Amino acid sequence: xxxxxxxxxxxxxxxxxxxxxxxxxxxxxHDSMRELGLDKEVEKAAEAIPDARDRLAYIAETTEAAxxxxxxxxxxxxxxxERLAENAQSLSSRWDTWFDAPIDLSDARELVADTRGYLRxxxxxxxATNAQLHEIMMAQDFQDLTGQVVGKLITxxxxxxxxLVEVLVEHMPEAASYRERREADxxxxxxxxxxxxxxxxxxxxxxxxxxxxQVDDLLEELGF
Amino acid sequence: MADADLQFLVVDDFSTMRRIVRNLxxxxxxxxxxxxxxxxxxxxxxxxxxxxxxxxxxNMPNLNGLDMxxxxxxxxxxxxxxxxMVTAEAKKENIVAAAQAGASGYVVKPFTAATLEEKMxxxxxxxxx
Numbered sequence: 642x643x644x645x646x647x648x649x650x651x652x653x654x655x656x657x658x659x660x661x662x663x664x665x666x667x668x669x670x671h672d673s674m675r676e677l678g679l680d681k682e683v684e685k686a687a688e689a690i691p692d693a694r695d696r697l698a699y700i701a702e703t704t705e706a707a708x709x710x711x712x713x714x715x716x717x718x719x720x721x722x723e724r725l726a727e728n729a730q731s732l733s734s735r736w737d738t739w740f741d742a743p744i745d746l747s748d749a750r751e752l753v754a755d756t757r758g759y760l761r762x763x764x765x766x767x768x769a770t771n772a773q774l775h776e777i778m779m780a781q782d783f784q785d786l787t788g789q790v791v792g793k794l795i796t797x798x799x800x801x802x803x804x805l806v807e808v809l810v811e812h813m814p815e816a817a818s819y820r821e822r823r824e825a826d827x828x829x830x831x832x833x834x835x836x837x838x839x840x841x842x843x844x845x846x847x848x849x850x851x852x853x854x855q856v857d858d859l860l861e862e863l864g865f
Numbered sequence: 866m867a868d869a870d871l872q873f874l875v876v877d878d879f880s881t882m883r884r885i886v887r888n889l890x891x892x893x894x895x896x897x898x899x900x901x902x903x904x905x906x907x908x909x910x911x912x913x914x915x916x917x918x919x920x921x922x923x924n925m926p927n928l929n930g931l932d933m934x935x936x937x938x939x940x941x942x943x944x945x946x947x948x949x950m951v952t953a954e955a956k957k958e959n960i961v962a963a964a965q966a967g968a969s970g971y972v973v974k975p976f977t978a979a980t981l982e983e984k985m986x987x988x989x990x991x992x993x994x
Contacts, residue, residue, distance in 0.1 A: 775892065775978065778885060778888055779885065779975075779977070779978065781881050781884075781885060782881075782882065782885055782974065782975045782976075783975075784879060784881040784882075785877070785879040785881055785882040785922075785953070785974065786953055786974060786975065788879055789924060789953055834958070835923075835931065835954065835956070835958065835959055835962060836923070836924050836929065836954070837954060837956060837959075838924055838953055838954070839953040839955070839974070840955045840956075843955065848956055848957050848958065849955050849956050849957065850955050850956075850957060850960065850973060851955070852973070853972065853973055853976060853980050856960055856971050856972070856973050859957060859960050859961070860960065860964055860971060863961065863964055865964045
């Protein structure tokens, strides 16, 4: 047997011993967690993850939709504003020319007619721009909706943290300071069944309305 | 449309939403608009006695919209005040609870300007405003 071969087989022995040890530790950890009921804590923490994922997806979708909505409105409004400015500039320079040499009356008559036409259509066009400004304003309603969902998310993360800290403290008593810090900033999630914020995943839920028409129908059914 | 001088109180903990509602009311021709950021602050402003129409969110710190509504309905001086709930709470039990507590209307977020106007007009009609 060469020197190299013996070293390699010693390594193998060490490795399998190490794997055995890790296996035993994992088994011991698993058993003690179950004895202490901590496996349930970890399970609860894991269960909160899909909910958090749904909320994050809702935030991503809602903010994207709001940005698209605002940008679309701006893209509609900008050319309207540019056209208004161009037409005003062209009328203004035609008036300048006429004032420099106020001779031809037929030119002036046409200019007056064009100017009156421009003024007549101005309110209609500023109304159209205002409608786009309104659209941009309404697009900002995302902040209230996502803000509420972010608040819920913070609660979920705090809950996951507290469940994981319980597990940590059981196995590492020196980590108890984590628990104290966490307890200090717990805000007492009220668990009020009526304070749920926006529905991040309303599809297939029968206890939830998805639009104003359903609200109106329900109120009518109830006789309000 | 009701009297342009009608005194509104807009209650929401998110300032962006208060601004949106305020701007919508302005677009509809109303200019007397006060704001409160939760139910407790709103009740303080209501005690002044000059508010004629309340538009309120539900989920707010300190005093939420539903509890504020219940307090308004329990107060002899305020109980006839129109209160329109504008909220993201979309569970059927929420709508039922708000109706039972005496909400004058219920608008679910996100909403359109047309929806807000329609619900307000209905309430104006009912209250003779």
